Amino acid sequence: MANYYTDNKDIKFHLGHPLMKKIVQLKERGFDDKDSYDYAFLDFEDAMDSYDKILEIVGDICGNVIAPNAESVDAEGPRLENNEVKYARGTQENHEALTRSGLIGMSLPRKYGGLNFPMVPYVMAAEIVSRADAGFANIWGLQDCAETLHEFGSEEIKDEFLPRFNKGATAAMDLTEPDAGSDLQAVQLKAAWDEKRNVWLLNGVKRFITNGDANISLVLARSEEGTADGRGLSLFVYDRKDKGLTIRRIENKLGIKGSPTCELVFRDAPAKLVGSRKFGLIKYVMSLMNSARLGVAAQSVGISEAAYREALKYAEERAQFGRPVIYFPAIYEMLRNMEVKIKAQRTLLYETARFVDIYKNYNSISEERKLEAEERSEQKKYQRLADVFTPLLKLISSEYCNQIAYDALQVHGGAGFMKDFPVERIYRDARITSIYEGTSQLQVVAAIRGVTSGTYLNHIRDTCEKESVGPELEYLKTRLVTMTDEYEKCVERVIGEEDSEFLDFHARRLVEMAGNIIMGYLLLKDTRRDGSYLNIASIFINTSRAHNREKADYIIEFDIKELGSFKYNPDK
Numbered sequence: 194m195a196n197y198y199t200d201n202k203d204i205k206f207h208l209g210h211p212l213m214k215k216i217v218q219l220k221e222r223g224f225d226d227k228d229s230y231d232y233a234f235l236d237f238e239d240a241m242d243s244y245d246k247i248l249e250i251v252g253d254i255c256g257n258v259i260a261p262n263a264e265s266v267d268a269e270g271p272r273l274e275n276n277e278v279k280y281a282r283g284t285q286e287n288h289e290a291l292t293r294s295g296l297i298g299m300s301l302p303r304k305y306g307g308l309n310f311p312m313v314p315y316v317m318a319a320e321i322v323s324r325a326d327a328g329f330a331n332i333w334g335l336q337d338c339a340e341t342l343h344e345f346g347s348e349e350i351k352d353e354f355l356p357r358f359n360k361g362a363t364a365a366m367d368l369t370e371p372d373a374g375s376d377l378q379a380v381q382l383k384a385a386w387d388e389k390r391n392v393w394l395l396n397g398v399k400r401f402i403t404n405g406d407a408n409i410s411l412v413l414a415r416s417e418e419g420t421a422d423g424r425g426l427s428l429f430v431y432d433r434k435d436k437g438l439t440i441r442r443i444e445n446k447l448g449i450k451g452s453p454t455c456e457l458v459f460r461d462a463p464a465k466l467v468g469s470r471k472f473g474l475i476k477y478v479m480s481l482m483n484s485a486r487l488g489v490a491a492q493s494v495g496i497s498e499a500a501y502r503e504a505l506k507y508a509e510e511r512a513q514f515g516r517p518v519i520y521f522p523a524i525y526e527m528l529r530n531m532e533v534k535i536k537a538q539r540t541l542l543y544e545t546a547r548f549v550d551i552y553k554n555y556n557s558i559s560e561e562r563k564l565e566a567e568e569r570s571e572q573k574k575y576q577r578l579a580d581v582f583t584p585l586l587k588l589i590s591s592e593y594c595n596q597i598a599y600d601a602l603q604v605h606g607g608a609g610f611m612k613d614f615p616v617e618r619i620y621r622d623a624r625i626t627s628i629y630e631g632t633s634q635l636q637v638v639a640a641i642r643g644v645t646s647g648t649y650l651n652h653i654r655d656t657c658e659k660e661s662v663g664p665e666l667e668y669l670k671t672r673l674v675t676m677t678d679e680y681e682k683c684v685e686r687v688i689g690e691e692d693s694e695f696l697d698f699h700a701r702r703l704v705e706m707a708g709n710i711i712m713g714y715l716l717l718k719d720t721r722r723d724g725s726y727l728n729i730a731s732i733f734i735n736t737s738r739a740h741n742r743e744k745a746d747y748i749i750e751f752d753i754k755e756l757g758s759f760k761y762n763p764d765k
């Protein structure tokens with residue numbers, strides 16, 4: 194029997210990270226729930242054992258239900274019938290299997306029927322589901338909406354909506370509109386308070402909405418008449434039972450075909466305000482999108498893992514010139530680089546998830562009691578790190594995912610182009626990861642703050658560099674220190690120009706340079722815990738050193754005059 198958790202020891206390795214002790218203690222608050230719920234954890238060991246067992250169940254369902262359904266779901270897709278989206282048969286089966294096992298609403302507190310999972314094991318489940326079927330991972334992953342309702346909704350909203358998730362309610366996140374894509378400040382869908390009915394009414398169009406026919410939707414809408422920017426937007430929760438919604442169509446798209454992407458028309462659809470007016474985009478959607486970006490990063494790692502395994506299997510079986518193609522350096526180099534990129538993006542994924550776990554737990558504790566000074570400073574530190582690591586992670590993991598899927602198809606030769614092998618679907622599914630939840634270009638817009646504020650550099654110098662790696666890894670650390678010096682010089686050069694367009698032009702290079710150094714250190718730390726990561730760390734650091742050098746040469750020698758032809762002139 195296939196199991197997508199137990200067959201991947203790298204995931205379990207990250208589950209065993211030393212910071213888990215702190216995360217579990219924060220999440221479980223002294224393990225008080227054990228007096229009220231017979232399935233609550235008794236102590237740290239019990240919690241870790243339970244995460245392990247639950248992930249094993251996820252791995253089992255993924256290996257034996259979701260992955261075997263993936264091809265038929267891709268071929269069949271969802272359909273629209275009488276204003277309702279009908280999932281493909283396999284999607285329905287997948288959803289029922291996960292709901293039966295209590296795997297929807299996993300991170301919610303037990304009082305709402307959840308498992309009180311921290312981000313780390315929840316993100317692990319997301320990675321595993323994505324490996325089995327990236328399209329289905331969207332439908333399952335939209336349970337993130339429950340977390341937003343839990344964080345910002347009133348008690349009344351929480352009591353009404355949250356217990357439904359565990360019973361299998363589906364969710365959607367309705368942000369994008371025809372004229373508001375990357376720029377969500379331009380959202381126009383109108384929310385108006387109806388005095389007579391004592392309810393908010395939504396009117397307008399949303400586009401490209403995953404699972405748009407969901408039971409529960411979070412809708413970003415303009416509640417403040419006469420406004421044109423993000424401060425006029427609020428967040429609403431819409432219950433599909435309340436009508437007023439037309440599904441205009443399901444998009445016909447390149448990949449993730451099992452995941453219905455819908456165009457929606459709201460006509461006097463009743464909805465409830467989440468949190469306070471005017472904070473919809475600037476606070477609640479930002480938080481929701483950060484969770485969703487972590488979800489897309491997990492999806493990217495899962496797709497990468499699936500692509501790599503398909504490529505490895507094919508390369509071992511396919512013989513040309515008298516030997517399996519895996520023995521040609523051109524092929525095994527591709528496979529090795531895929532493995533290295535997977536380990537690098539995964540270590541960044543779980544580091545980011547740990548940062549999110551810590552600050553979010555402090556946020557929620559601060560609602561119960563005043564934080565101690567030390568706790569407050571940790572909350573701030575981890576929030577700052579999570580804010581700059583999340584876009585960095587989304588950028589790097591989705592781009593790696595595309596590169597890995599490309600190479601995995603290449604390893605298959607012509608067979609990869611045919612529908613006879615799963616890699617054809619995986620390749621199509623990979624393409625979306627660098628587009629939704631903010632394109633790679635928009636991740637750079639967010640991540641560049643980590644460069645200009647010095648957050649990446651300070652983290653590298655004050656934390657990564659200060660940690661001992663032991664004498665046997667010192668030579669690799671020295672390379673990372675040199676890479677950091679080089680990065681620092683590039684940052685100084687770009688900031689020194691005092692030209693925002695010049696900064697934007699080199700932003701992606703600077704962000705990727707920082708990312709390479711950070712992943713290098715993470716892999717060194719992984720090697721400290723388990724020597725078998727040495728080869729991976731070594732290849733990653735050596736290739737990244739070459740990539741960073743190339744970027745540094747370009748930045749340092751770049752003539753600002755060359756920018757002239759790119760400059761935006763609104764009068765032209």
Ligand SMILES: Cc1cc2nc3c(=O)[nH]c(=O)nc-3n(C[C@H](O)[C@H](O)[C@H](O)COP(=O)(O)OP(=O)(O)OC[C@H]3O[C@@H](n4cnc5c(N)ncnc54)[C@H](O)[C@@H]3O)c2cc1C
Pocket residue numbers: 366367368369373374375376400401402403404446454625628629630631632633634635638
């Ligand atoms: C399959 C699918 C599912 C989706 N699911 C959802 C969903 O569930 N909910 C939802 O609300 N939305 C969803 N979306 C929408 C998605 O988030 C947007 O498509 C995405 O954010 C990009 O917006 P856009 O398509 O309008 O592109 P545009 O914003 O028009 O971008 C066009 C190009 O310009 C670049 N660009 C734009 N602004 C800048 C800038 N400031 N700096 C540099 N480059 C820039 C972009 O990177 C891109 O290359 C989905 C989209 C797809 C395709």
